[in-house]
Amino acid sequence: MDFDLSEEQSILKDSLDRLLADRYGFEDRKRHMASPEGWSADMWTQYAEMGLMALPFAEADGGLAGTPVETAIVMEALGRALALEPYFSTVILGGSFLRFGGNDDQRAEYIPAVADGSLKLAFAQVERHSRYDLHHVETTAAKDGDGFVLNGQKSVVLHGDSTDRFLVTARTSGGARDEAGIGVFLVDAKAPGVTVRGYPTQDGARAAEITFENVKVGAADGLGDPANGLPLVRRVVDTGIAALCAEAVGAMSAMHALTVDYLKVRKQFGVAIGQFQVLQHAAVDMFVAIEQARSITLFATMMADSDDADERGRAMHAAKAEIGRAARIVGENAIQLHGGVGMTMEYAVGHYFKRVTMIDTLFGDGDHHLRELAAKGGLMAA
Template sequence: MDFDLSEEQSILKDSLDRLLADKYGFEDRKRHMAAPEGWSAQMWSQYAEMGLMALPFAEADGGIGGTPVETAIVMESLGKALALEPYFSTVVLGGSFLRFGADDDQRAEYVPAVAEGSLKLAVAQLERNSRYDLHHVETTATKNGDGFVLDGQKSVVLNGDSAGKFFVTARTAGGTRDEGGIGVFMVDAAADGVSVRGYRTQDGARAAEVTFDKVKVGSDDVIGDPEDGLALARRVVDAGIAALTSEAIGVMSAMHALTVDYLKVRKQFGVPIGQFQVLQHSAVDMFVAIEQARSISLYATMMADSDDADERARAMHAAKAEIGRGGRIVGENAIQLHGGVGMTMELAVGHYFKRMTMLDMAFGDADHHLRALAAKGGLMAA
């Protein structure tokens, strides 16, 4: 199997890497974080000009017709730069709901706006008591004529304070933990009854607590079957996990590069500490962990658009477990080899470690996915 990038993919990677190298240095990131939105509106516009927002959508819907490979390329580059813009929440998660669940009219209305960068999306599915279980839904959607009325609260909605539209999971029937009776609804952030409280997460990104109080949505705001939306939500999360594994590769690669550079310049006993064999071994352990993680990330990328839900889930469980394990090895070694300075806010490596920690926790940590994979009998079905 040929894993080399095509000419178009190489151009995409090189162009984005150059842009981020020029515009997204460590000090630039601090400035972007301090902006009212918590990210750079200028960079967002440049992403749109490059076609990044249109990347995963079909040409017939106003997109470019890219594959998960192109999304992986973008996410790895964004990970290396610790980019703050809501690309993941808008294009990967929100875009997946549009691609996999929306009807023709909904895609015609929203995809062009996402592609040009004017519409930002967020996915509101996590609740205070749900942990990592997508089927634990306490938010309710009560039938109201042709539409529904939503009541409930969603937590840690990524970039929720920047979104113009929310994709919300809500229960139309059944008990709190039933897998049936879950619908997906598209809700305007400015609708009556929607309140958003934004905040900064520990890695410098943005999230929000979103409350829905008797929020009315029409029948044209329902995404797919209002009583059978869990499969769609799981497919979207699988696409998100595949993208996050690619971002994690970018984060880990940056931590490794920063650490190797530090070993070359930090001196002890009159020589660079990189000459000490035990520290060289630690740097090699980091490299091996990255390459193992890269391999499983490639597999997750190839499975991201699979229609086989069981095989796709196995791939994502395996990838998330390995990414979490590898990320911890790389992060802990990076901090250890930098010494106390690695924990300070003034050095980039600590910020990368924070982001890697958040990536491990997103949609289930390594232990959660390892247990889920074991319950399925392993990566390959018997």
């Protein structure tokens, strides 16, 4: 199997790497993080002009017909830069809902706006008691004529305080943990009855608590089957997991590079600490973990667009479990080898560790996915 990038993919990678190297240094990131939005509107415009927003969408919908490989290239680059912009929430999650669940009218209305950067989306799914279960939904969607009325609360909505529209999971029937009776709805962030409370997260990004109180949505605002939306949610989350794995590989690679550079310049007993064999072994352990994470990420990337939900799910469980393991090995060693400076806000390595830790917990940590994979009988079905 040929794992080399095509000419177009190499151009995409090189162009994005140059942009981020020139415009997204660590000091730039700290400035963006301190802004009211928590990210850079200028960089968002740059992404749109490069075509990154249009990348995963079909040409018929105004996109560039990119594959999961192009998505992984972008996410790995954003991971290396610790980028703060809502690319994951808008293009990966929101865009996947439109790609897999939107009808012709919805795709025609929303995809061009996502592609040109004028529309931001956020996935409102987590609830206070849901843990990692996508089917645990207490927010209700009561039938109201041709539409619905939403009531409930959502937590840790990524970039929920700067989005234009939410993609909300809500229960149209059944109990809180039933797999049937879940719908997905597009809700205007400024609709009457929507309350948003934003806050910074531990990794420097933004999230929000959202309350829906008698929020009316029309029939045209539903995505897919309002009585059986869970398969759509799972497919979107699987797509998101593959993208998160690529981002984590980028962040871990940057952590390793920073650590190796530090071992070369930090001196103890008159010599660079990188000359001590035990520290060399720790750096090698980091490298091996990253390469294992990269390999499983390639597998997840290849499986991201699979129509076989069971096989796709196994791949994502395996990838997320391995990414969580690798993130701990790389992150803990990076902090240990840097010593006290690794824990300071003024140095980048601690910020990378925070980000990969957040990636581990998003949509289920490594232990959760290992249990789910074991329950399915392993990566390869018997």
